[in-house]
Amino acid sequence: MAAGAPRIFVSHLQGVAVFDPAGDQVGRVRDLVVMLRVGQRPPRLLGLVVELATRRRIFLPMTRVTAIQSGQIITTGVLNVRRFEQRPTERLVFGELLDRRVTLTETGEEVTVLDLSVHQLPARREWEIDRVFVRKGRKGSAFRRAKGEALTVEWTAVTGFSLEEQGQGAENLLATFEQLRPADLANVLHHLSPKRRAEVAAALDDDRLADVLEELPEDDQIEILGKLKEERAADVLEAMDPDDAADLLGELPTDDQERLLSLMQPGDAADMRRLMSYEDRTAGGLMTTEPIVLRPDATVADALARVRNRDLSPALAAQVYVCRPPDDTPTGKYLGTVHFQRLLREPPPSLVSSILDSDLQPLDPEADLPAIAGFFATYDMVAAPVVDEAGALLGAVTVDDVLDHMLPEDWRETEFHLDEEVATDGS
Structure with a gap:
């Protein structure tokens, strides 16, 4: 969907057909996945839960959606058919946010959420929930919806959705650092304890974790990858730049390499094998296989x-x-x-x-x-x-x-150490 396109109410997306670029239907939308944020910041729309013809439900990132129009969704045609698994930082719109009781900030009145609208941010590929359609009055029963005034308000006009400011859960930490560039978030991860680092890595979506891994020192990359389930580790490697993924694979034992390669899409695995066949510090070893x-x-x-x-x-x-x-x-x-x-x-x-x-x-x-x-x-x-x-x-x-x-092999560790010293001196 192009930037500046009108907002879409999520109720209109329930059951909508999803097509690949060739016009073949791949499935139907069953839910939307969002990430709540600290305070009153609108949630990010991460992607869609799509049910395939086989009844398997998969995750379709919004970065793979090229158009939402005329009651259909068009994708890039690249789908990961791994079964959808909800992560701790994620919320399902239909399953968890609709029919929820929230409070109008201005009046303190409790209302029921009937619908939410999403829109794509201008000049960016991110999507957000921006408005809430609510009904005043008592919550209706399962068989009869209570009568009352219905109105649409800004996301910031209600409370009862967003994460609490306090707490040390991974979702709060992620919400706090969401706006960081991958290199800066990598700096944060580098200085966390191994346990905390694994919790945050597990909660990041595949694309974000891939971007962060590319900025981390080699030891941190291997540690984090080793604590992921093998299927997810393969997905994250696919989301990385091919040359960076090949470098990381090359540091793993041969048996681990082969297991991960066998779980990747055949085309991606072939690229990895080709890159790994070259010496590290040659043009073949440094190149990406995905230029224009x-x-x-x-x-x-x-x-x-x-x-x-x-x-x-x-x-x-x-x-x-x-x-x-x-x-x-x-x-x-x-x-x-x-x-x-x-x-x-x-x-x-x-x-x-x-x-x-x-x-x-x-x-x-x-x-x-x-x-x-x-x-x-x-x-x-x-x-x-x-x-x-x-x-x-x-x-x-x-x-x-x-x-x-x-640069020296340890330049990433040196950079992180200097950042820590500067922060200490300035405190």
Whole structure:
């Protein structure tokens, strides 16, 4: 659903069909999953509980929802069919929030929740509950709803939903640190006790935990992954950037690697195995297998639409790679690169094949770290294509991964230690 779209009342989503991009129905919505926050801040809508034709209920993150329109929901087509399990920080809208008794802040009057509305935040991929449809008067019985005035109020106009400020549960801690960037939340986790760290990691959703794991020191990554159920550990690895996930897998015993790989989607597992086949400090070992790849007949408008993807890092969004089919890495013949600034200067109908930078030599997968760093410094690049001997694009190396491997191995621990010292000195 595009930013700025009208709000949707959750009662209209009950039983709505969910379709993949090809138009095939994959299931129906049975509930919505939200995370409450401390105080009066509106809850985040994390995703949907979707019932498949097999009666299995799975979790569909809102990041995988591309449209809600005309009584149907369209997804990216990538579904994790692991059975839905509710986490301590999560609440089910239909199962736990509707028909609940809450209090109007202004008058102190108790009311019954009949419905909730959700909307997508402008220029962000997050969704929130913003309004509550309530009825005044006594709560009705199971067979007859009590009569009384019905009205729609802002989420902040009622109490009785949100988490209490006090308490040391994982959900309160998560609500407190929800707005932190992944690197800052990683800093918080690093300084928690192992028991507390495991509690918070277990309560984070897969995408958030994946982002945080990428920012943690290696020992913390292994510790946290080892305390997750194997199926969930595989899901979190799939949600990580492929190069970071491959690095983490590479630190595990061979038997553990194979068990986790067997639980992953075949395509993701194949990417992991391919990345793990390269030496750590080579272009093949540093690259991500998910750059933006377009065919030569794609337009500038197509390229800009792909660049706008909020899930892309700034480095990966800086350029697109043009290749002959297939589009997935390893691709067909690599033809060249189109830089983001060039895309901004060209008419939207222009073909990307007409504005290629074909003079820039790609990296060999066996190129070592000094050669990669020299390439970035020489050409002022933030990302570079990696191409094999047959001319197929294997992936792209980004400048953040180069820096990560050029810094001392313990740079994350040193950074966290310095942060702690600064906080102590300032207290």
